[in-house]
Structures are given as structure tokens and as C-alpha cells.
Amino acid sequence: MKSLVTIGEAAAVSGVSAKMIRHYEDIGVLQKTSRTDAGYRLYNSQQLQQLGFIRQARNLGFSLIQIESLLALWRDPNRSSRDVKQLAELHLAEIRQKIAELSQMEQVLQQLSDRCCGDLSPHCAILDGLAPNQNLAAESQ
Structure with missing residues (x-):
């Protein structure tokens, strides 16, 4: 090259x-x-x-801020692998948190979808599940 x-x-x-x-x-x-x-x-x-x-x-x-940190560590011959591992483990924890949140979203959406008939009826359990709780709306008035 x-x-x-x-x-x-x-x-x-x-x-x-x-x-x-x-x-x-x-x-x-x-x-x-x-x-x-x-x-x-x-x-x-x-x-x-x-x-x-x-x-x-x-x-x-990795975010750009994390990448900047990783690049700085990569360029530094006197770096500590502990610092690199700490960044990686922090990111791993963030990923696991996102996975947990996505899993929860999947479960709720699956439950809503399972309750919806998906027919020609105007009633839809998905829309009902997305709508604010009527009790909460009444309490705020």
C-alpha cells in the first residue's frame, strides 16, 4: 500500500x-x-x-467520548490495562441495561399484541394499552 x-x-x-x-x-x-x-x-x-x-x-x-478515551489509552504505551478494562466493563454494564430495557419492552408489546384481536373491530387492546390510564387523568384534574 x-x-x-x-x-x-x-x-x-x-x-x-x-x-x-x-x-x-x-x-x-x-x-x-x-x-x-x-x-x-x-x-x-x-x-x-x-x-x-x-x-x-x-x-x-462505544460512544465517541468513550472512543476518545480508548484511543488515548491505545496510544499510551504506559497505560494500565485496568483502565481499559474499566471502560469496557462500564460499557458492558450499559449494554446489559439496554438489553434488560429492550426485553421489558418486548414483553409488554407482546402482551399487548396477544390481547389485540387484529380483526375489523375498532376496539384494539394495543391502543388501549398505550393510552394514559383514565384514573390518572381524572386524578390530575
Whole structure:
């Protein structure tokens, strides 16, 4: 591979769109690139590695703030693996919480769907289940 590649080539190699590469550079997640005399961005192998790292971290659902922290740790040869693991475990706990919330949503929606006849009748248990509790509306008046 050439030592410097254009943004299009960087996008193809990393799997990150050119638009997102520019965005990551603009917000400081990706280190600034060198430019040609015509202003075209050129990416080196280190930046391509960073893009691959960012892509993988995004695929795992890390936020940009978390990715910045992970990148800083990745670049630091004196890092403590404890710090990396702490970030990963925090994110894992967030994922587990989201899974629990999604599971609860699934159960409620399944119950509502099971109670709905799905026929030509205007009565719908799903809509009834989504409507605010009538007792709560009366209490607030």
C-alpha cells in the first residue's frame, strides 16, 4: 500500500465513510491529516489504523467520548490495562441495561399484541394499552 492515501482510499480500506472520516477529524477523534497543495486530505498508515480502531469500537457501541478515551489509552504505551478494562466493563454494564430495557419492552408489546384481536373491530387492546390510564387523568384534574 502507498504510504499516503486519499480519503476515498482510506474509506475503502477502513470501512468508514468519507463523510464520517471528515467528521471524526473535525471533532478531534482522528488526528489531523496532511494536505496536498490542492487541499486534499492524505492519510498515513497510523491514521488508517485509528480509523479501523474507531470503526470496531463503534461496531461495539462505544460512544465517541468513550472512543476518545480508548484511543488515548491505545496510544499510551504506559497505560494500565485496568483502565481499559474499566471502560469496557462500564460499557458492558450499559449494554446489559439496554438489553434488560429492550426485553421489558418486548414483553409488554407482546402482551399487548396477544390481547389485540387484529380483526375489523375498532376496539384494539394495543391502543388501549398505550393510552394514559383514565384514573390518572381524572386524578390530575
